[in-house]
Amino acid sequence: MLALGKVNRLTVKKQVKFGFYLDGLSWGEILLPNNVAPAGLEIGQQLDVFLYLDSEDQLIATTEQPKIKVGEVAQLQVIATTKVGAFVNWGLKKDLLVPFSEQQIPLKEGNKYLLYCYVDNSNRIVASSKLDRHLHKTTPVYNPGDKVDIIVSEQTDIGYKAIVNHQHWGVLYKNEVFKPLRRGEKMQAFIVKVRDDGKIDLRLNATTYKQALELTEQVLKKLQQNGGKLALTDKSSPELIYATFGVSKKAYKQAIGTLYKDKKIVILEAGIILVNS
Structure with missing residues (x-):
């Protein structure tokens, strides 16, 4: 299925004086202009192209890679502000519109902003600086260490x-x-x-992550062995921490910080206490 504002693999259908027409299936023939067509392109050949609308809102293909695609976030520079919104440079001949309704604050010419790219209800490729409106719409599915x-x-x-x-x-x-x-x-x-x-x-840092994960398990085990209490805090001496766990003070602070954020321990002046111990 073809997607506007993304890279699609299409087949060259025919050649004309000003370029090539690609087989857009239910979308019809899509023009790939000569100036963005690779040398030696032949009929029947498959090609990865980015699909967007030109200045006349006609579907067009290009082999150029934009700085942002639909469904992505990128930092882009405003090159003009007009009565319909701001236009940013996304690496293609036709600039990308950020409508006024999609501006968190009024965008200023020359400044760079983090923008999300999407297809609006009018089938236009546009961008938005209102990231909260477009991000976190699906449940994140990740595993620790990914x-x-x-x-x-x-x-x-x-x-x-x-x-x-x-x-x-x-x-x-x-x-x-x-x-x-x-x-x-x-x-x-x-x-x-x-x-x-x-x-x-x-x-x-992946190494830091793995070390901290292993260390949190060691700290929990030591707490369970000591009746839920341990006289080591983030202010204890590096020597005492190393003698107990064989790690640096920095690594220990990270480990108990993780346990504290996970609400598994309470940190007091005299030491740490296992929650529900």
Whole structure:
């Protein structure tokens, strides 16, 4: 099934003076202009093309890769503001519209914004800076340790909000981020857990994640062996922590921080206590 605003594999049906017509099945013939057709293209050959509407709202194909596709988020620059909305550069000849109704704040020419791309009710490819309107509409299904692609959205009191796989909201906690992150920055991260509200806890380092997971299990086991109490906090000496668990103070702080967020322990001045012990 063909999809507007995405890459589709189509077959070359015929050649004309100004380009090639591709077999769009129920959509009819779709023009691939000469200036974006690969050299040596032949009738019957299959080709991956991006489908969009040209300046006259006619369906057209291109081999050029836009900076954003339908269902994706990207940071794009506004190149013009008009009476119908703002236009951003998405790497194609026809610029991408952000309607006024889809602007979280009025977009300004020259600035860059995180935008979500979708097909509206008029069958136009448009973008929106109202990310909450379009993200987190499906239940996130991830397992701890899964590798995901993220885009940094904004810094908060607890860390950074991030967009996970163009679909969901996630959080990188500040005690697990050891360098400044920029809005729009793309990187890979690892799932820690999906919370009851559907939001996702993330971690940037896979090794750190595995070590923390193993250490949380060791701490829980030690608590159970000691009647639910342990005289080690995030303020205990590195030597005492290493003597007990054989890990650094930083790793121990991360582990008990995870247990605290999961409401499995309470942290007091004198130590940690297992919940419901």
